[in-house]
Amino acid sequence: MKSSIKMGIIGLGAFGAKILNPISFFHPKEELEVVAVCDINENVAKDIAGQFEVPHWFQSYQEMLETIDLDVVYIATPPATHEQITRDVIQKGIHVFCEKPLANSISEARNMLELANEAKVIHALHFGQNYLPGLNTFHQMIEEGYAGEIDKIFLKMHYPSWPPEWQQNEWIASRDGGFLLEQGIHFIQAIQRVFGKITHIQSEVHYPSPGQSEDGVIATMILKSGITIVVEGSTDVSFEEDVSLTAYGSEGTVMFDFKGVKAAKVGSELKEVELGEPSPWILTHIINAIKGEPAEIYDFKVGYEAQVVLDILRQGENKLVSLEPYHNI
Structure with missing residues (x-):
């Protein structure tokens, strides 16, 4: 070498x-x-x-x-x-x-x-989120049982406009792009890293025109453990960008976004969690x-597994689709 x-x-x-x-x-x-x-x-x-x-x-x-x-x-x-x-x-x-x-x-x-x-x-x-303290802290808190037994998960993706100002280009605003593809893929991978494989998806996705990226999504994804993930996303909302992954459990709540982690025990208010050092x-x-x-x-296996979820999610068939046929690789 x-x-x-x-x-x-x-x-x-x-x-x-x-x-x-x-x-x-x-x-x-x-x-x-x-x-x-x-x-x-x-x-x-x-x-x-x-x-x-x-x-x-x-x-x-x-x-x-x-x-x-x-x-x-x-x-x-x-x-x-x-x-x-x-x-x-x-x-x-x-x-x-x-x-x-x-x-x-x-x-x-x-x-x-x-x-x-x-x-x-x-x-x-x-x-890249896998090497930053936010996702690692979220993963650790879930793994150590801070929230207790997880019973539901919410993925929220709200954008004042799409694409964001720092990423203005034609393809990201087209049907080949969109917020599910560009940012949703990070959360899909994070979910499967922390909670295990997604096995079923039912989604409804709205595209304003054949050539444009989505401006709304409502979906249910089911983990191998049986836990349900609710996905709700929209663009052109009248408030600040709000993108987060929240796990609700028997003992508390843990929320991850690109800024960090918030958590609270049942009955308490969400507060910022002190994050550790980033990985290399x-x-x-x-x-x-x-x-x-x-x-x-x-690696590409992780990428493939995330791609399966992304593609079925974006198809918006509005019926429950099993991902099992794609898992034999």
């Missing part, structure tokens, strides 16, 4: 460009070096490369893969492109770090998982995995 891991980035939108700052903060070039970036917009690729002193930039990811010696590639393009790019990256024997959701469909996600397993490369999804961030774990050292990786 080379002393420095060489990384390429494909897609320089909201996530691909933003990851460069923490990379330079957490990792000296002797450990991890971004040696190439790629974006279909030539000016964006050239500007980002210059700003972060990346030696090579490309418009074509295929040219990048043919030209540059890489150990790992971060795929930060829209989900519809993930399967083909992953296939091309894996064929070069390069490890894959991919944005969530894993793919554009269940079948594509399954293909990607099988490809990665056959090639024996490291494969990881960017489920995701690329530290990927580096460790590439080096053959212990690492906490949320």
Whole structure:
């Protein structure tokens, strides 16, 4: 193994460009070096490369893969492109770090998982909340029984507008995007991490037009344990963004959102919970995995399992659908 891991980035939108700052903060070039970036917009690729002193930039990811010696590639393009790019990256024997959701469909996600397993490369999804103290504290409190026996779970997703101001682009506002895909996938993965597999879904999703992302959802998801999760989401609401996952139990309540955790015993008011220290961030774990050292990786199998829930949820068939046929992998 080379002393420095060489990384390429494909897609320089909201996530691909933003990851460069923490990379330079957490990792000296002797450990991890971004040696190439790629974006279909030539000016964006050239500007980002210059700003972060990346030696090579490309418009074509295929040219990048043919030209540059890489150990790992971060795929930060829209989900519809993930399967083909992953296939091309894996064929070069390069490890894959991919944005969530894993793919554009269940079948594509399954293909990607099988490809990665056959090639024996490291494969990881960017489920970054797993390395932050909020979700870890939520998980720990549930596991240690703070809320007692859990009897119901609520996932609330309310947005004044969609997309949010920091993520204005065409695909995220289209039927290929939406809040269930972009942010709901984080909570789907978190639910299955903390509470186990989701086995059944009944959902009703409203799309304002054939080409637009959803503006409302009401759904029921059932865990293998029999616990019910109620999902309620809407856009264009007349109050601040309110996105949270709340578990109600016999002894109390625990709520997780992207800001932190609140909790209360039965009959008490929810209060902020003091959070612990964050885990090493995701690329530290990927580096460790590439080096053959212990690492906490949320891989394509986790991504596939989340994709199954996401796709059935978004279909909005308004009937109870079993996920069992998708679990035999």
